[in-house]
Amino acid sequence: MAQHNGSRFRSPRTGRHRVEALIPKVLLFMALISVFTTIGIVLTLLFETVAFFREVSFLEFVTADKWTALFSAEQREFGIMPLVAGTLLVTVGAAFVAIPIGIGSAIFLSEYAPDGLRKVVKPMLEVLAGIPTIVYGFFALTFVTPLLRQVFPGMGVFNALSASLVVGIMIIPMIASLSEDAMRSVPRGIREAAYALGATKLEVAVRVVLPAALSGVIASFVLGISRAIGETMIVTIAAGATPNLTLDMTDSIQTMTAYMVQAATGDNTYGSTPYLSIYAVGMTLFIFTFIMNMLAQFIARRYKEEY
Amino acid sequence: MRGDSISESRNISANDQGSANKERRRVGFRRFKNRLAFGLFFLSTLFGIVVLAVLLIDVFRDGAAWITPHFFENFASRLPERAGIKAALWGSIWVIGLTTPITFILGVATSIYLEEYARKNWFSRLIQLNISNLAGVPSIVFGILGLTLFVREFGLGPSILAGAFTMSLLVLPIVIVASREAIVSVPQALRNASYAMGATRWQTIQKVVLPYAMPGILTGTILALSRAIGETAPLIMIGAATYVAFTPENVLDSFTVLPIQIYSWVGQPKEEFQFLAAAGIIVLLGVLLSMNAIAIYLRNKFQQKP
Numbered sequence: 001m002a003q004h005n006g007s008r009f010r011s012p013r014t015g016r017h018r019v020e021a022l023i024p025k026v027l028l029f030m031a032l033i034s035v036f037t038t039i040g041i042v043l044t045l046l047f048e049t050v051a052f053f054r055e056v057s058f059l060e061f062v063t064a065d066k067w068t069a070l071f072s073a074e075q076r077e078f079g080i081m082p083l084v085a086g087t088l089l090v091t092v093g094a095a096f097v098a099i100p101i102g103i104g105s106a107i108f109l110s111e112y113a114p115d116g117l118r119k120v121v122k123p124m125l126e127v128l129a130g131i132p133t134i135v136y137g138f139f140a141l142t143f144v145t146p147l148l149r150q151v152f153p154g155m156g157v158f159n160a161l162s163a164s165l166v167v168g169i170m171i172i173p174m175i176a177s178l179s180e181d182a183m184r185s186v187p188r189g190i191r192e193a194a195y196a197l198g199a200t201k202l203e204v205a206v207r208v209v210l211p212a213a214l215s216g217v218i219a220s221f222v223l224g225i226s227r228a229i230g231e232t233m234i235v236t237i238a239a240g241a242t243p244n245l246t247l248d249m250t251d252s253i254q255t256m257t258a259y260m261v262q263a264a265t266g267d268n269t270y271g272s273t274p275y276l277s278i279y280a281v282g283m284t285l286f287i288f289t290f291i292m293n294m295l296a297q298f299i300a301r302r303y304k305e306e307y
Numbered sequence: 308m309r310g311d312s313i314s315e316s317r318n319i320s321a322n323d324q325g326s327a328n329k330e331r332r333r334v335g336f337r338r339f340k341n342r343l344a345f346g347l348f349f350l351s352t353l354f355g356i357v358v359l360a361v362l363l364i365d366v367f368r369d370g371a372a373w374i375t376p377h378f379f380e381n382f383a384s385r386l387p388e389r390a391g392i393k394a395a396l397w398g399s400i401w402v403i404g405l406t407t408p409i410t411f412i413l414g415v416a417t418s419i420y421l422e423e424y425a426r427k428n429w430f431s432r433l434i435q436l437n438i439s440n441l442a443g444v445p446s447i448v449f450g451i452l453g454l455t456l457f458v459r460e461f462g463l464g465p466s467i468l469a470g471a472f473t474m475s476l477l478v479l480p481i482v483i484v485a486s487r488e489a490i491v492s493v494p495q496a497l498r499n500a501s502y503a504m505g506a507t508r509w510q511t512i513q514k515v516v517l518p519y520a521m522p523g524i525l526t527g528t529i530l531a532l533s534r535a536i537g538e539t540a541p542l543i544m545i546g547a548a549t550y551v552a553f554t555p556e557n558v559l560d561s562f563t564v565l566p567i568q569i570y571s572w573v574g575q576p577k578e579e580f581q582f583l584a585a586a587g588i589i590v591l592l593g594v595l596l597s598m599n600a601i602a603i604y605l606r607n608k609f610q611q612k613p
Contacts, residue, residue: 108345130599131595134570260544265549
């Protein structure tokens with residue numbers, strides 16, 4: 001009797017219950033695919049980079065100042081410095097364009113713009129953010145470069161300046177929208193208090209809202225810079241294909257990403273040193289952007305003001 | 308005026324009057340700075356919009372005349388007047404057609420798992436951290452993964468399938484972030500009501516949570532796909548061809564896509580190819596803007612919900 005009563009409340013093993021038990025497992029498996037993706041990226045880069053360093057010494061890779069990986073076998077030199085320098089040149093130029101304009105737009109949208117105007121301007125910035133980089137590359141080559149060449153007559157068709165300006169334009173919407181989000185989350189009351197003390201709008205924006213939102217704003221800069229480092233098509237089209245250890249923005253250079261495209265479109269034998277060099281450069285690029293992304297998350301979390 | 312009335316009631320020294328003037332000048336200067344800053348901030352906002360306008364004008368001026376029926380019917384060609392985007396257009400359609408279901412299913416499943424099933428412990432935090440990091444990995448690095456894993460290890464070759472898998476992994480974080488936001492915003496009361504009616508967890512998710520969150524999920528998916536349509540670098544890395552003179556028949560065929568076709572035209576020395584590139588960009592932007600319009604429409608509809 002007692003046994004019978006017990007079984008009445010035991011969950012019946014119906015098909016529905018089996019489905020209910022199975023579903024979280026299936027979902028977990030799919031969620032793990034994103035983790036596998038990261039592991040896959042790290043492992044592929046790691047394996048092939050190790051294979052690369054069996055043929056090229058690590059010391060040469062980080063200290064040599066020439067990158068001629070796609071030359072004939074006797075003339076090959078694998079010094080990553082020119083590629084890193086090219087990448088940083090473009091990135092610094094882009095930051096000079098994007099940070100002031102991005103922060104200016106963010107302050108305007110969050111502090112000055114009436115709601116009606118915001119509703120018009122924000123979607124436009126979103127459209128700008130959604131334009132494929134290949135289009136920006138075309139724009140750099142066919143519009144910005146000819147314009148710049150009127151200012152600097154001696155400059156070549158491929159140059160770091162045009163590419164970095166356009167990469168800067170590309171990351172403006174990202175910096176503007178992330179910074180604006182950070183600024184808008186500053187509580188209204190803090191602003192009102194400053195206004196009550198007689199502060200102007202500028203003083204409220206720069207001395208009250210900006211410091212309060214600083215962690216989010218700086219995180220947006222770091223993310224924007226990380227995006228600029230990894231940007232590929234603009235620099236491939238407009239910056240040239242000459243690895244060049246230079247600080248002159250009017251020179252033709254090559255970035256890490258542009259080299260990877262050049263090497264991938266050329267016909268390198270699978271497993272050859274030039275083929276493996278794609279992975280070594282990819283690893284360097286991945287480390288750069290990974291550090292920047294972690295930094296952005298760290299800043300956003302560590303220095304977050306709690307209200 | 309204010310100074311006068313005060314000096315009648317009180318004997319103010321010249322020194323005080325001077326400092327009052329100074330104060331007034333200082334306020335005037337602060338107001339001036341405020342107006343100046345307003346102008347600068349407004350200009351920087353305007354800058355983005357002006358660039359957008361110039362870019363569109365530049366592209367249309369170069370390419371509009373080249374958009375003819377032939378442009379859609381012809382394959383790539385050495386002769387600019389015979390070149391068209393038929394192969395690229397079909398390649399893009401094939402890749403996006405495969406990427407859409409893969410990303411949607413993986414993205415929504417991950418979001419449901421994280422929001423409805425996972426306990427908030429180190430493991431779910433790890434998955435989250437991982438997703439936000441993946442979102443910041445340069446697209447060309449995804450191309451390397453696709454080349455190694457799908458093209459070489461799985462032996463798919465530079466096929467549509469390898470391209471679609473690569474693209475799916477690339478845009479997955481966008482779908483996940485949007486879907487999670489949409490699922491979180493479903494009121495808890497709706498779930499409780501469903502449980503109270505005797506529904507199981509999965510029935511509640513299937514019949515209550517997902518329908519309610521669907522506009523948000525769809526918006527995210529559309530944004531992710533519009534990113535996928537415009538991506539060039541990962542597909543170049545996996546070895547998508549630049550010169551294709553056929554339309555794909557199945558998922559293992561080699562292919563090209565619109566952005567790669569545009570890239571290959573941009574690199575040609577003949578000026579006419581620049582115009583062809585511009586025409587290709589117009590088609591690409593047309594597709595993208597209509598997708599964005601759908602996303603914005605969905606979002607507005609979504610936000611009107613109580």
